[in-house]
Amino acid sequence: MPQDEFRKGLSLAARIGSEFVAATVVGGGIGCLGDRLFGTRPWLMAAGLILGTAAGVLGTYREATRASGEDSPPDEENNR
Amino acid sequence: MENPLHHFELHTLVPIRIGGLDLSITQGVVMMWLAVAAAFAVLFFPAARLKLVPGRRQSLVEMAVVFLRDMSVELIGKKGPVFLPLLAALFFFVLFCNLLGLIPGTFTATSQIFVTGALAVTAYFVSVGVGLKYHGLHYFKIFAPTGTPSWLVPLMVPIEVISHLARPLSLALRLFANMTAGHTILAVLFSLTVSLGIALGWLPFGFTVAIYLLEFAVAFIQAYIFTILTTVYIGDAVHLH
């Protein structure tokens, strides 16, 4: 059904790009807050940025894998 | 040339202060009331006199609602229509805010990040609440998916939490950025038209008309994307990926 295809593509395209950045920003923001709380500027923010980027990469990878169907190669870890 | 971001500033119309809270009525609040009133006028009056053979307006509204219902069934499953009131309310509210903001001289409520943020946080808490209701404390298992090696868990949990918390931010930012960007471009192009006069002003004016038509499409698409992503998040909470 072309309607479903359109819906899937639109929702994937809309969420995949901005969620990467949002994860990085959230990670950096949490780190920044922690820095302000504990006075450990800038270490927690750096850690948060790294964790946020990792979260973005992981989320993007998962979404793309899920969206492109079940015919993905079997050798990757399937952490659904 | 005037500042193109000028018309995104909020102006207080009726100052109300309760305690330390600023609950003043700004033009954004008025536009949201107008959006609710417009949605009410378009949706309620056909619903009040339902006909077996729908008229033009009734069939249009029915089409939109059936569209949303099919989407909820497809993405959430059998329980999808339970969430239809929430999804339809989000869709029509965002849609009417976007469309009313396109009338020249008005204010776009969805170009304020506080408005989109409040909507996104509402959608986010609904999805978390649904997850907790259907799965109880098992819901928190999504932060440590099965199959994760145990030495990776302390690393994976913060990553999963961050990527979960990123959802409302990305929802809010997308709608806000789209509406603000479109209206800023319209303002810049129109101020170019005014400052260039008739000799060269027709060129940016043509672009203004084209972008205005594009903004109509964007108003619909962004309302739809906001709703579809809310549905996807609720569906994730119901199915626990």
Add this chain to the structure above:
Amino acid sequence: MEAGAAAFIGMGLAALGFAGAGIGIGLIFSKMIESVARQPAAEGKLGKYVWIGFALVETTALYGLVVAFIIMGSR
């Protein structure tokens, strides 16, 4: 030069990132369509990589947006 003017110029420069994202998204999807037209069976496998690439390209542009917001906030 006034500091406020420099901030505005910096915000404009940050928005330049969108030009690169436009080129990148165009390239990705043109190649995707080309490959699928040549070999329709590969669509499922290519889809994943296309979306990952799309996300990474989109990200560069949105980082520019974030930088612009940071400049606007710290003005």
